[in-house]
Each structure stands twice: as C-alpha cells, then as structure tokens.
Amino acid sequence: MLAQSLKEGSADFIAKLISGRHLNEHVHAYANPREASLWQEFKAKMLGKDFAGWYDSGPDGHPKDLGYWMGYKITEAFYRRAQNRREAIKQILEIADFEAFLQASGYAQ
Numbered sequence: 850m851l852a853q854s855l856k857e858g859s860a861d862f863i864a865k866l867i868s869g870r871h872l873n874e875h876v877h878a879y880a881n882p883r884e885a886s887l888w889q890e891f892k893a894k895m896l897g898k899d900f901a902g903w904y905d906s907g908p909d910g911h912p913k914d915l916g917y918w919m920g921y922k923i924t925e926a927f928y929r930r931a932q933n934r935r936e937a938i939k940q941i942l943e944i945a946d947f948e949a950f951l952q953a954s955g956y957a958q
Contacts, residue, residue, distance in 0.1 A: 850903060850916065851895040852947040858920015859941045862928065865921075866938075873914050880918045888957045891919050896948075927954035 861872050871877050880887055891903070903916035924941055927950065931937030944950050 850891075850897060850900055851951065853900070854891075854895070854903070854916040854920035855923060855944055855947050855950060856920070857917045858922070859924040859944065861917050861921045862924040863938070863941065873917060876912050876914050876918045877921075879910075879912050880915060884922065885957075887915065887919065891915075892957070923951055923954050923956045926956040930955050 864872055894903075900916065902911055903919070905913050927941065928934065928937050930953075931940075940950075
C-alpha cells in the first residue's frame, strides 16, 4: 500500500505545485484535522496489500482516496526537507525504494 500511495500521492503533489490547488480538496478537508490518527492507521497497514478504506470509502465516514492523501503528505514532507527543490522533484518522479523515500521524508517520525 505504501508504494501505491506514494505513486498516486506524488502525482497529486506535483499537480498541486503546478496548478496551485488540490485535486481532491474534500479529502484534504476531511483528513488534515485527523492526520495523526490516520497516520497511525496507515502505518499499521502500509507494508501490506490490504487497501480497504484507503482507496474506497472506509469506516466512520472516511472518504475514498485517503491513500492518495497520505502519499501526498509524505511527498510534501520530502519536498519541504529538500535543500534542492529541483532535485527533490526529480527524486519524487523517480521513486524506486518506497520505504527509503518515506524514511528520507521524515514524515511522522
């Protein structure tokens, strides 16, 4: 799930850099105030293949596409930490090791 979330979320992040707006504003509006608890849920499942609740509607009113949002947040953290933003965009577009990318992002660590 981590790989899929980063693939989708990094595309959303790049689209936001280009357009200035989120593609799924309603997902960000729902998820941003719940970021800490959503991270804990994601973290417990991120290395598995069970996408339930992350790409379809989930429990407790979770909107679909939360996996995109989580990938976006991790990518955003990576980009913000980068000293060279152009190089960061190149690395985002070429992610090969998804666990190493998460670690390098410093997201929720």
